[in-house]
Amino acid sequence: MLTFFLKKLPSVVMVAIASSVIAFVLPRLAPGDPAVALAGSDASPEQLAAVRDQLGLNGSLYEQYFHWIWNLLHGDLGRSFAMRRPVATLISSRLESTIELAALALVLMIIIGFTLGILSATLRNQTTKAALDVVNTICLATPPFLTGLLLILLLGIAFPILPVSGEMGLLRDPVKGLQYLILPAFALALPQAAVVARLLATAINSVRGEDFIDLAKAKGVPPGRLMRRHLLRNSLGPAIVAIGLRAGELLGGAIVIEAIFARNGLGQLAVSSVQNRDYLVLQALILGAVLIAVLIQLLSEITIAALDPRIRLEG
Amino acid sequence: MTVPQSKPMHRRWFNPSIARYMEAFTTTRGIAALTAIILISALAFLAPVVFPGGYDVQSRESLRAPSFLHFFGTDELGRDLFVRSIYGLRSDLALVYFAVPVSMVAGTLLGLIGAVSPRLGSFVQRCLDIIVGFPGLILGICVVLVLGAGWTALLVVIVVSGLPGFGRLARATLLSQQQREYVIAARTLGVGKWQIMVRHILPNAVDPIIVQGAVFVVSAIFIEAALSIVGLGLQPPEPSLGTLLNNGIRYISRAPTYVLGPTVILIIVALAFSMLADALNATVNRK
Numbered sequence: 259m260l261t262f263f264l265k266k267l268p269s270v271v272m273v274a275i276a277s278s279v280i281a282f283v284l285p286r287l288a289p290g291d292p293a294v295a296l297a298g299s300d301a302s303p304e305q306l307a308a309v310r311d312q313l314g315l316n317g318s319l320y321e322q323y324f325h326w327i328w329n330l331l332h333g334d335l336g337r338s339f340a341m342r343r344p345v346a347t348l349i350s351s352r353l354e355s356t357i358e359l360a361a362l363a364l365v366l367m368i369i370i371g372f373t374l375g376i377l378s379a380t381l382r383n384q385t386t387k388a389a390l391d392v393v394n395t396i397c398l399a400t401p402p403f404l405t406g407l408l409l410i411l412l413l414g415i416a417f418p419i420l421p422v423s424g425e426m427g428l429l430r431d432p433v434k435g436l437q438y439l440i441l442p443a444f445a446l447a448l449p450q451a452a453v454v455a456r457l458l459a460t461a462i463n464s465v466r467g468e469d470f471i472d473l474a475k476a477k478g479v480p481p482g483r484l485m486r487r488h489l490l491r492n493s494l495g496p497a498i499v500a501i502g503l504r505a506g507e508l509l510g511g512a513i514v515i516e517a518i519f520a521r522n523g524l525g526q527l528a529v530s531s532v533q534n535r536d537y538l539v540l541q542a543l544i545l546g547a548v549l550i551a552v553l554i555q556l557l558s559e560i561t562i563a564a565l566d567p568r569i570r571l572e573g
Numbered sequence: 574m575t576v577p578q579s580k581p582m583h584r585r586w587f588n589p590s591i592a593r594y595m596e597a598f599t600t601t602r603g604i605a606a607l608t609a610i611i612l613i614s615a616l617a618f619l620a621p622v623v624f625p626g627g628y629d630v631q632s633r634e635s636l637r638a639p640s641f642l643h644f645f646g647t648d649e650l651g652r653d654l655f656v657r658s659i660y661g662l663r664s665d666l667a668l669v670y671f672a673v674p675v676s677m678v679a680g681t682l683l684g685l686i687g688a689v690s691p692r693l694g695s696f697v698q699r700c701l702d703i704i705v706g707f708p709g710l711i712l713g714i715c716v717v718l719v720l721g722a723g724w725t726a727l728l729v730v731i732v733v734s735g736l737p738g739f740g741r742l743a744r745a746t747l748l749s750q751q752q753r754e755y756v757i758a759a760r761t762l763g764v765g766k767w768q769i770m771v772r773h774i775l776p777n778a779v780d781p782i783i784v785q786g787a788v789f790v791v792s793a794i795f796i797e798a799a800l801s802i803v804g805l806g807l808q809p810p811e812p813s814l815g816t817l818l819n820n821g822i823r824y825i826s827r828a829p830t831y832v833l834g835p836t837v838i839l840i841i842v843a844l845a846f847s848m849l850a851d852a853l854n855a856t857v858n859r860k
Contacts, residue, residue: 287719399847401795403802407818407836415829422825510708517803518822529803532718540718547711 262563270552277548278330282323284544285537326541335542340534345542348527356512356523358428359446362439363508366447368501371454375497376485378455379462397452402511406445406518413441423520442519446511450504457500461493468492495562502558506551594783596856603852609845617663620656628652628660628812636828645834649824654817658834661812662842668724668813669793672731677786679732680739681778687747688770698744701737709734710799717805727806731793738785746778780857787850791843798839814839 293309294301301309310316317325329336335345374394381387397405414422421438428435465471466489474488513525524543531539597603616623632651639646645654683701687694704712713730720726750756756773764772794814800806801815802822809816814835821832 284715284718289721399791399843401799403799403818404795404836404839407822407832410825411829411833411836415825423822506706506708508708510710513710513714514799514802517819520822525803528714529805532714532805533722544711544715547708551706551708 263560266556266559270556273552274549277552278327278545279323281541281544281548282326285535285540286319288535326538336538338531338536338539340531340536341539345538348539349524349542349546352522352524352527354427354429355425355521356516356525358435358439359442359512359515359521359523360505360508362443363446363450363512364501364505366443367451367454367504367508370447370451371497371501372458374451374455375458375462376490379459379466379489380485394452394455397448398456400449402446402449403514403518405448406442406515409441409445410518425519425521438519438521442515442521445518446508446515450507450511453504454497454500458493458497461496462489465489465492491565494565498558498561498565502555505554509547509551594853594856597849597852600852600855602848603856606845606848606852609841610849613662613842613845614666616659617666620659620663624656624659626656628657629810630656636824636831638828639830639834646828646830648817648820648831654831654834657812657817658814658838661814661817661835662838664807664811664813665794665797665815665842668727668731668797669790672728673735673786673790673793675728676732676735676789677739677782680736681743681775681782683736684740684743685747685770685774685778687744688751688774689766694744694747697740701740704733705737709796710803713796713800714805717800722805722808724807727797727800730800731796734796735789735793738789739782742781742785743778746781747774750774750777784850784854784857787846787853790846791850794839794842794846 293306293315315322326336333346335349337344338348341348374390378387378390378394381390410422413420420441422441425438426435428439471484471488474484479488512523513528515521516523516525517529527539528543530536531543598607621627630652632647634643634647635649635651637643637647637651643653643655645658648654648657683697686697707715712734713726716730716733717726720729751774756769759769759773797806797813798815798818801813802819804819806815806819807813809820817835818832821828821835824831
């Protein structure tokens with residue numbers, strides 16, 4: 259296991275370095291000078307220089323980059339231009355909201371995806387199966403923001419069961435927090451769950467043709483155990499790969515969902531930083547998003563390796 | 574989607590008879606899709622004729638519920654939401670009808686470029702992989718960051734996010750065709766690489782690319798909507814379906830019908846183009 263991990267390490271480090279460069283360069287490609295924006299258009303050159311100095315925008319791009327990385331490694335993300343607060347404080351104040359949303363969406367995605375996938379692979383009745391396929395296709399084709407809007411209209415306005423906007427920390431009030439969280443997380447999870455379901459169903463159906471399934475049936479393994487121990491376990495690979503890839507989509511989708519449900523999370527911070535050209539906040543957010551996506555993918559690879567010794571040994 | 578059966582016979586490289594695709598419009602689904610799309614597009618592009626007042630006529634009646642006077646109700650400034658939705662649809666369709674063909678052509682060329690230089694071809698594929706690696710909206714945010722919110726950014730986002738789909742389809746055709754006898758024969762006869770790409774490989778790629786084009790229209794409209802909902806799309810007062818949703822969400826408790834109209838139009842457009850894609854796909858695969 260450790261050797262498998264060590265083999266993967268160089269590529270992870272490479273991706274991290276590449277994404278740090280992208281995260282650093284991208285905001286600087288944008289037109290406009292944040293120092294001018296901050297100091298006002300009629301500021302004198304001395305004032306501008308002072309503002310630049312304060313923002314750490316002096317020196318060549320290389321110097322700025324290494325300065326940023328050096329501080330980053332020491333846990334200092336710099337200060338936001340627009341909000342005049344340390345970036346770390348800004349991010350950590352929004353972190354809880356986004357993590358709760360993404361984590362619940364991930365859990366829902368796995369539960370719904372596996373349930374739908376196993377159902378559609380085991381159902382015998384053609385009519386129910388076709389109906390399930392239609393449901394699955396609709397979920398697959400509907401983007402999170404549309405699901406979110408329809409859920410708000412249905413469960414928030416037409417039948418006011420759940421709150422439609424705002425949030426409450428789960429740690430502060432678990433019951434209320436969950437009420438605020440369930441709709442956005444569901445909207446975010448549904449399209450991704452449909453992908454997982456479809457892949458899982460295909461995998462189960464192809465494993466079903468294998469000889470060892472016939473053997474297990476011949477031995478008299480009961481259907482439930484056959485599904486758990488023989489079919490599911492050998493079909494998990496594609497589903498886990500999908501979950502790893504989809505987790506990145508969850509982060510992207512979270513931005514829209516936060517806008518729709520008026521949640522004050524990292525997505526909203528990213529959007530407002532784009533509008534304010536807030537370099538340092540954006541750099542940290544882009545880098546963080548890419549790193550999280552890479553880590554989740556690594557995690558899914560490790561899970562697959564743990565499930566299947568063939569991959570672990572060949573790796 | 575399956576790549577349709579390829580026909581190794583020599584065909585005119587640009588087959589001007591759209592009769593092959595017209596066959597799609599003899600099925601119920603195809604007729605329904607085509608009618609819906611023509612109606613929607615006509616309504617959208619004739620909006621200045623149908624509603625000569627434009628989308629910015631304000632009145633005192635703000636946030637009204639739907640009525641015969643205002644089909645979708647009114648917005649926070651008393652503007653008719655039906656008119657604004659149609660003008661919004663016009664922005665969306667203009668954007669999509671321009672960006673999707675560009676993305677189709679560019680993506681196909683990028684996918685087929687391997688016929689000219691195999692090394693360049695695989696390099697391009699790696700680049701497309703990177704685009705795929707960016708989760709949906711994050712690509713959009715990066716583009717808006719560099720170009721600023723507005724038409725240009727939306728166009729670039731849509732074109733770029735379409736490239737991998739078209740590029741990979743074209744690449745699949747290339748890989749399946751380039752070892753076929755007729756291509757080898759052409760090469761042996763001394764036909765140039767570009768000519769092989771355009772005359773022999775490209776005709777095989779056209780069918781799947783056109784189907785994918787219809788599929789991608791739906792994604793493109795959703796991309797616009799998603800970016801506009803977070804406030805990084807078209808800027809006010811210009812309406813688009815996404816910006817209407819963005820505004821409507823703020824008033825969702827007071828005027829729930831505000832978001833309903835644009836949402837319904839969005840769903841109708843998505844359904845129409847999905848049906849078109851289905852009908853085309855069925856026709857293309859029948860042969």
